[in-house]
Amino acid sequence: MAFRIAPSILSADFARLGEEVRAIAAAGADLVHFDVMDNHYVPNLTVGPLVCAALKPVSKLPLDVHLMVRPVDRIIPDFAKAGASIISFHPEASEHVDRTIGLIRENGCKAGLVLNPATPLSFLDHTLEKLDLVLLMSVNPGFGGQQFIPSVLPKIAEVRKRIDKLGKDIWLEVDGGIKTDNIADVAKAGADTFVAGSAIFGSKDYAATIKQMQQKLAVV
Ligand code: DX5
Numbered sequence: 001m002a003f004r005i006a007p008s009i010l011s012a013d014f015a016r017l018g019e020e021v022r023a024i025a026a027a028g029a030d031l032v033h034f035d036v037m038d039n040h041y042v043p044n045l046t047v048g049p050l051v052c053a054a055l056k057p058v059s060k061l062p063l064d065v066h067l068m069v070r071p072v073d074r075i076i077p078d079f080a081k082a083g084a085s086i087i088s089f090h091p092e093a094s095e096h097v098d099r100t101i102g103l104i105r106e107n108g109c110k111a112g113l114v115l116n117p118a119t120p121l122s123f124l125d126h127t128l129e130k131l132d133l134v135l136l137m138s139v140n141p142g143f144g145g146q147q148f149i150p151s152v153l154p155k156i157a158e159v160r161k162r163i164d165k166l167g168k169d170i171w172l173e174v175d176g177g178i179k180t181d182n183i184a185d186v187a188k189a190g191a192d193t194f195v196a197g198s199a200i201f202g203s204k205d206y207a208a209t210i211k212q213m214q215q216k217l218a219v220v
């Protein structure tokens with residue numbers, strides 16, 4: 001299985017955001033995870049399409065945009081124009097989940113659905129075949145640096161089964177509390193894409209941390 005590491009810039013130094021993205025690209029990251037929060041759907045406020053567009057030319061890494069905003073549809077074309085490769089949203093933040101998936105695809109991006117720790121997998125019943133990515137939250141959304149919630153592990157395994165049964169190349173990403181010491185467990189459960197914010201940006205040597213993560217994944 002191909003594994004991908006997606007550092008979340010939520011934990012980067014925002015005064016030096018461009019340099020931080022260059023640094024994770026040089027350190028071997030596969031994606032840039034871009035957390036968008038609106039102080040409405042989640043109790044925190046971060047960055048929008050302007051910052052996304054500013055970071056686009058900084059590296060060749062695909063921008064993995066995680067929208068924690070409600071409502072979500074209005075802002076999707078703006079992120080597509082700003083250079084997002086993947087746009088993911090929470091079903092609770094959309095009035096019409098199928099329409100939002102269609103809107104992301106019509107705007108030329110890959111579509112992801114994000115499920116919070118307490119959000120049931122039934123949201124995938126009529127959507128999975130239309131998705132490019134399922135993002136399972138292993139913390140409640142809103143903040144970096146929270147503890148991984150272990151009850152998400154069997155949920156990851158269940159989504160892995162559903163994806164394999166469907167036989168489509170749908171990425172299974174996990175977001176929240178991932179560190180070098182639990183990334184292998186998350187991979188064993190069936191994830192292939194790993195968001196890590198504080199674990200990478202809180203470390204002294206980004207390349208060494210990403211390398212350690214890759215080494216843990218290599219023996220899964
Ligand atoms: C939480 C965000 C995460 C967060 C991950 O709402 O979606 O991407 O930044 O940060 P860590 O890895 O520190 O849990």
Ligand code: ZN
Pocket residue numbers: 008033034035066175195
């Ligand atoms: Zn995220």
